[in-house]
Amino acid sequence: MTKTIAIIGASGYTGAELIRILATHPDMRIGALCADRKAGMTIAQVFPHLRHLDLPALVTVDEVDWSGIDLAFAALPHGTSQEVVAKLPPHVKCIDLSAGFRLRDPSVYEKWYGDAHRALHLQEKAVYGLSEFYRDEIAQAHLVAGTGCNAATGMFAILPLLSAGVIDPDEIILDMFCGVSGAGRAAKEGMLHSEVSEGTHPYGLPVHRHTSEFDQEFSKAAGQKVEVTFTPHLMPANRGILCTAHVRGDADAIHAALAARYADEPFCVVLPQGEAPATRHVRGSNFVHVGVVADRRAGRVRVFAALDNLAKGSSGQAIQNANLMLGLDETAGLMLAPMFP
Amino acid sequence: MTKTIAIIGASGYTGAELIRILATHPDMRIGALCADRKAGMTIAQVFPHLRHLDLPALVTVDEVDWSGIDLAFAALPHGTSQEVVAKLPPHVKCIDLSAGFRLRDPSVYEKWYGDAHRALHLQEKAVYGLSEFYRDEIAQAHLVAGTGCNAATGMFAILPLLSAGVIDPDEIILDMFCGVSGAGRAAKEGMLHSEVSEGTHPYGLPVHRHTSEFDQEFSKAAGQKVEVTFTPHLMPANRGILCTAHVRGDADAIHAALAARYADEPFCVVLPQGEAPATRHVRGSNFVHVGVVADRRAGRVRVFAALDNLAKGSSGQAIQNANLMLGLDETAGLMLAPMFP
Amino acid sequence: MTKTIAIIGASGYTGAELIRILATHPDMRIGALCADRKAGMTIAQVFPHLRHLDLPALVTVDEVDWSGIDLAFAALPHGTSQEVVAKLPPHVKCIDLSAGFRLRDPSVYEKWYGDAHRALHLQEKAVYGLSEFYRDEIAQAHLVAGTGCNAATGMFAILPLLSAGVIDPDEIILDMFCGVSGAGRAAKEGMLHSEVSEGTHPYGLPVHRHTSEFDQEFSKAAGQKVEVTFTPHLMPANRGILCTAHVRGDADAIHAALAARYADEPFCVVLPQGEAPATRHVRGSNFVHVGVVADRRAGRVRVFAALDNLAKGSSGQAIQNANLMLGLDETAGLMLAPMFP
Amino acid sequence: MTKTIAIIGASGYTGAELIRILATHPDMRIGALCADRKAGMTIAQVFPHLRHLDLPALVTVDEVDWSGIDLAFAALPHGTSQEVVAKLPPHVKCIDLSAGFRLRDPSVYEKWYGDAHRALHLQEKAVYGLSEFYRDEIAQAHLVAGTGCNAATGMFAILPLLSAGVIDPDEIILDMFCGVSGAGRAAKEGMLHSEVSEGTHPYGLPVHRHTSEFDQEFSKAAGQKVEVTFTPHLMPANRGILCTAHVRGDADAIHAALAARYADEPFCVVLPQGEAPATRHVRGSNFVHVGVVADRRAGRVRVFAALDNLAKGSSGQAIQNANLMLGLDETAGLMLAPMFP
Structure with missing residues (x-):
């Protein structure tokens, strides 16, 4: 059954890469695209290379109707991401592509990133998103932290x-x-x-x-x-x-x-x-x-x-994890061959 | 029903691009890869970016068993291509990516390319391969000439x-x-x-x-x-x-x-x-x-x-034409989104 | 006799190119480098590729002692440039690299650039800086407008x-x-x-x-x-x-x-x-x-x-004009051979 | 007094870089340019970026009149270079840019390069051309081996x-x-x-x-x-x-x-x-x-x-060494500022 996903922070390169891969994913559809500063713009304005796709216009996070969304990809700066992810409705699974949830120990996070963690209750449940090494945990996870x-x-x-x-x-x-x-x-x-x-x-x-x-x-x-x-x-x-x-x-x-x-x-x-x-x-x-x-x-x-870095290092990895979290074939949508030259 | 294709001249860039697109094409499989000078090599040696694919090793054109091949893509220099295409078995449809069959008038070909045409009997049946403008002719054609x-x-x-x-x-x-x-x-x-x-x-x-x-x-x-x-x-x-x-x-x-x-x-x-x-x-x-x-x-x-130039200008166009010639959905395998950046 | 020049707007690419060429110019020395927003920084901080040169630190325009300066290159946005050039002491010749003084007719300037000209009295004396076509006028000019x-x-x-x-x-x-x-x-x-x-x-x-x-x-x-x-x-x-x-x-x-x-x-x-x-x-x-x-x-x-564009199209042209304005050999410092590859 | 130099192997990138630097060198002039396979061509044909220079046409090594040449730069493959350098007249100093004379021990050369050294009598007098570390030896040398x-x-x-x-x-x-x-x-x-x-x-x-x-x-x-x-x-x-x-x-x-x-x-x-x-x-x-x-x-x-790599790593280093060998200022012609961007 087709799953519906949202992308928060859709106007950056990892957002564009998520959309590129999802364009030919057999089991996922894009239900919402968020980009606070570019809210109101169409994808054709933000990413002309994706203009042939039938996609919703960009909205703010607050404007999203989450009722039909199965999973959200968050592609935001790490501090902001902690705050935004913390506000997602409970039924929405999440893959955060920032550094916001990667480090198990909040004191280590604070040491390296200079700020107190803003979503400690989520951090303790977050799974490190290296698919090949945390496959089982990811499949059970509600929140996965994409790796650097x-x-x-x-x-x-x-x-x-x-x-x-x-x-x-x-x-x-x-x-x-x-x-x-x-x-x-x-x-x-x-x-x-x-x-x-x-x-x-x-x-x-x-x-x-x-x-x-x-x-x-x-x-x-x-x-x-x-x-x-x-x-x-x-x-x-x-x-x-x-x-x-x-x-x-x-x-x-x-x-x-x-x-x-x-x-x-x-x-x-x-x-x-x-x-x-x-x-x-x-x-x-x-x-x-x-x-x-x-x-x-x-x-x-x-x-x-x-x-x-944008595919296996970020957005491809995220979709691989989403496949696991949503019970889909782990490789669905991801067998695109490398482009050379 | 899955169609089986061959690529003649598989070690160049248009060959690589054909394989890249076919890697996720739902209705075609690669039955043979030819490259005379690199015959004997594996695709991993010629194109390491395609090494994850399960593909036959490169062979010479003469080594191919054409019995199961539905269509051949020829990606050779134009003069050579005329000779090679002329020797294909009658049941094998062909899309020639060279300039060998593009010009309807052999005297015009001779004027621009400096050589006499080597397959005049095929030239008269060849269809110019601009899919959007020769769609019906291409669907009926046995030989299609890919455009420059x-x-x-x-x-x-x-x-x-x-x-x-x-x-x-x-x-x-x-x-x-x-x-x-x-x-x-x-x-x-x-x-x-x-x-x-x-x-x-x-x-x-x-x-x-x-x-x-x-x-x-x-x-x-x-x-x-x-x-x-x-x-x-x-x-x-x-x-x-x-x-x-x-x-x-x-x-x-x-x-x-x-x-x-x-x-x-x-x-x-x-x-x-x-x-x-x-x-x-x-x-x-x-x-x-x-x-x-x-x-x-x-x-x-x-x-x-x-x-x-390698996709819509050459190999993508060729696969679009192959879809038409083989009775498949014209867009099959071709909805890959552009890659940016 | 060595001439002393100043560069206003030294932290941009045309500024860097002026310094690069002047580094081996036999008859000019750099007396002042201005860059309002980067004032206080050394050239090593702004352009590490020029760190081997013995150059003054960046200052604001107001901080320059103009008494020993023969000529100023202004590499600023066009509106700002009109204002800054208008305030230069009378003895300082000027080559403005912006669009601020290129158009003879102020109403044409206003039409294309959307603003009223801010230094009309200078505009009427400015010479268009295409060296090969205005050589004599440039040699006599006090203000030369570098071309686009x-x-x-x-x-x-x-x-x-x-x-x-x-x-x-x-x-x-x-x-x-x-x-x-x-x-x-x-x-x-x-x-x-x-x-x-x-x-x-x-x-x-x-x-x-x-x-x-x-x-x-x-x-x-x-x-x-x-x-x-x-x-x-x-x-x-x-x-x-x-x-x-x-x-x-x-x-x-x-x-x-x-x-x-x-x-x-x-x-x-x-x-x-x-x-x-x-x-x-x-x-x-x-x-x-x-x-x-x-x-x-x-x-x-x-x-x-x-x-x-940075050399003959901008900074090289400017130095050619400066050579003319200062009575130097027109080609002084400018015979650097192209760099290939 | 101006020194006259020859470049053997002038049609490669290190040859072009030698000419580029020499174009504004105050004390050297180019007396001969050799490139066996491109002999007969002008520099404008081989390197259009140097066409403004008044340079001799390319000739074979055998065609050079060495009588007025002070020093030759050899920019050839290492084996060939040993043979060509060995035939230079005794009065011509040489800087070899290949790997032909870098290794003091001929058996080490043979081990790494797979061939017997073809000019053993020269090898024992060659100085390793890292200017800053062999300055005095280079100044006295007749043959200097440019470094990798x-x-x-x-x-x-x-x-x-x-x-x-x-x-x-x-x-x-x-x-x-x-x-x-x-x-x-x-x-x-x-x-x-x-x-x-x-x-x-x-x-x-x-x-x-x-x-x-x-x-x-x-x-x-x-x-x-x-x-x-x-x-x-x-x-x-x-x-x-x-x-x-x-x-x-x-x-x-x-x-x-x-x-x-x-x-x-x-x-x-x-x-x-x-x-x-x-x-x-x-x-x-x-x-x-x-x-x-x-x-x-x-x-x-x-x-x-x-x-x-082409300048300090090869041709710039070679000219620095030539300056030393010819009794010129070590930095002559070499103070060109880096080009950025």
Whole structure:
């Protein structure tokens, strides 16, 4: 039976990506689109690429008739999101794409995000939305916290290795290269074409906020405190994240652990050992490609992961989670092939 | 009933785009992939972005068992294509994406392409593959000639205006801006990233070969000889063609003619008068956006059309035609929303 | 003797380009850098690429000691610029890079820019800053109005043809493709990397403001009222403008007129007939490349011009004018070769 | 006194960059341009962006009259280069930009490059061309081996730290992001715009050849065998290399060592501690920007270096070395400011 969903914060890039994927989803329809500042506008005005779709105009959150809505995607800034999600009617399930509900411990949230959590009662029930690692909890959840896109990329490379005990948890270095759409659609000087094209630079120094997600999930997987070195770089491309992870362990064992862990996962592709992925080979899709390449120095290994930050790193992941939460086929609407070139 | 297709010349960009679209097509399956020089390779080696698909390995054309194939897409150079298509078994319908069968008059072909036509008996039965304008003929055809991607873009802007008699057929100027994927995957110095990024230049001077398609179709629509000025420019982007057409007529009548002509077309969107399209709003999709903007000088009008050269301009169009030829829903597999950003 | 200059509005792209060129200018030094909103910041903070230079920190206009300043470049919004330039001490010559002083007739300015001119007494003495066409007046001027970058590009293609009477002044169509740096450094959603990369679209519809410069200069050159059709397009590249001009005349005569007009011009290169320029071949330089290609229809000709909007189209032109105004060698500091790739 | 130089292999990107810089060099003139396969062509045909320069046409190496040539830049493939350089007349000094003479030990060369060295007698006199570290030897040298561009970037970050003993030589990880012009102008499928734009991937796996330069120079500086983990990534930009180096040591001591080492170097800029460089801030220039950012884990530090692979990483470095070899001011012609945007 077709489920009806709402998108809150529909005028940003993750909102557009949700609509793009839902356009050919067999079991979901869009019942409401919210964007407070752009309320009253049509989707053709906000996203001309979606103008062929028969969609409701943008409204404020308060204007939505929630009675027929099964699930809401919230794509808002994290503080605002906590407040908005807290006001949703009880029957509406929710996937929050912000950082608002990712961290289990509110004091950790406060440390990294600088504000007190505004919806503590919801936080304790929220499930971390990495579909492949919290599948059962997500299927039962009322509120799922979408992961950071950098965080997801690093976790696909590292989490199975910590769980399997095949790498040294004290020696993990993550260098990441991220497309500019991850910074969102807000007009900032630093995201102008002239400022980010034709070059690269690291950002989020000295310690990026998403590090907190690594701390939480890696420590849990390893059964001990794990702290990594994480350095994101802005890549002059719209979509895509590449994680180049430096770890210590045996390359064969590492590759075997990943191959075993992802053998039955429809969206996770482990490349033949010695091969590395490219972000353009997953663009526009819900796939993640993982590769393992030994260093010449024994015991040192590079593990690579590539995904599309707007798709598998955000909106695709969200729809995968929504499929689980609504009892649909987990892959419904998500088998779109990557777009290359 | 699922139809089985083959792709001849599967290792180029139009081949990749056919496979991308077919990956989620409900009624077609890929029975054979041919690429003579890359025969023996897997699709994972040729197109790593398609490695998650369960596809046959590449073979030579001679190795194909055609018994179960309903239709073949030929994505080869035009001269080669004439020879290969001529050897297909009689039961196999064919859509040729090259320039090999586009020109009705073999002497015109010889003039523009410099070689004698190698399959004259097929040429006389070939239908020009502009789906919206040859729908009925295509549905009955055994061989359809896919249009040039520049040609298709210009025709969506101009053909209805000539048919309706609302513009002066002697005063048509077409400036086009084309993404680099239109040049194909062959390694040429002029298509290196360093040669085409961060700038633009006109190409195909003084007269581009695709002009011959305009001559043929525009003259037919106008019922008189029509010659246009056509100047293509290389745009530093992978996908997309924008046609900026300068015509003489009344802007209201022009907009009305386009709106009327495309009212029932699922893939043709006419923008509100005064608005112009952007190539990035049709990227990765089978849609074409058309806009009309009057000049300040009375009687002078700009008509814009934007489409994705690999999709609506080539492989998407081909699948639309295949749907027609195989008795399927014309839009099957083609409602993928554009990818932005 | 070294001249001392000031830059007002130094934190934008034209400001940065002035500093870049001046860094190796043999006869000018920078005495003051103004940027009201960024006053107090160092150039290393505003433009890290210039941090190796020994430059004064940014100050407000009011803080400048003008006593030692020979000439000021004003790179401000046009309304503000009129006010600021009006307050400069009498001994300070000025080149205004905005649209504030380009239009000779204040009523025309008001029509196109929507505001009353705020410095009428200066307007009547301002010289239009197209160096190659107003060289003598510029050398004598106290105030020079830098041209629009689109305007300059079109004029290099067309002005000599109108003066020589070799084209029909009623049949001029200008399609232009402009890099995004022309839109400046202000943070706007429409100039984000995700919004402008990987595609193109026309802008400034239905009639772009810079059309007024064409009206003024073309009419003057032709000795009759000339109105053109001008359609700018945003190109996904940082720098460069290509003008594709459609004119009526004899290609040989057109090429000869351009060759004769630019024979002694150090920065104007006329390509062999039949060749077209590329924006990337003038990037970062003060050169303009002009080409002439006949259409297959007799009497119809395409004239192309390519320049760098920040250099020859703005800051390079300004320094060329400053050289003239200060009695220096016109080419001083401006022979930097284009940067390719 | 003006020196006369020749460029062998003038039709590639490093050749073009040499000519670009030499166009405004006060003390050098170009006496001969060689490009065997393009002999007979003018520079306007090979590099239209340089057509305004008065340059000799391309000739074969054998056609050059070497009598007036002081120094030759050889920009050829490494094997060919050894043969060509060996045939130069004795009075002609040479800077070889290939990998042909970089490795002191011919057996190491053979191991990494797979061929026997073809000019052993020259190898023993060749000086490694990292100007800031071999200044005196270069000034006396007859043959200088230009460094790899990746190698140079990593060395600017790491060499002073090994010499000063402030980092653990066994714990060095170098992740690099390199513009596509580093791959040269040869037509390869993998370097087409459609293949490298809008995404990233690591290359040169499992061990890139330039690792051999790190082994040689780092071991020498540290006084012990040093092996690093080096992983280059292709960045979708034409120019620029960013090195993100992970080292062990004290951030303050590391920053101090770099600041001390580069205090008097005209082209090396050490950023304030905690800041990281961007490749676009050195584009088109001979500058290298170095930054130090501590990790949250004590004793772990990131050292960043950014330079332009064609300029400081190759042709700019070569001219800096030529200045030294010819007794000119080391910075002559090289103070061009970076081009941004």
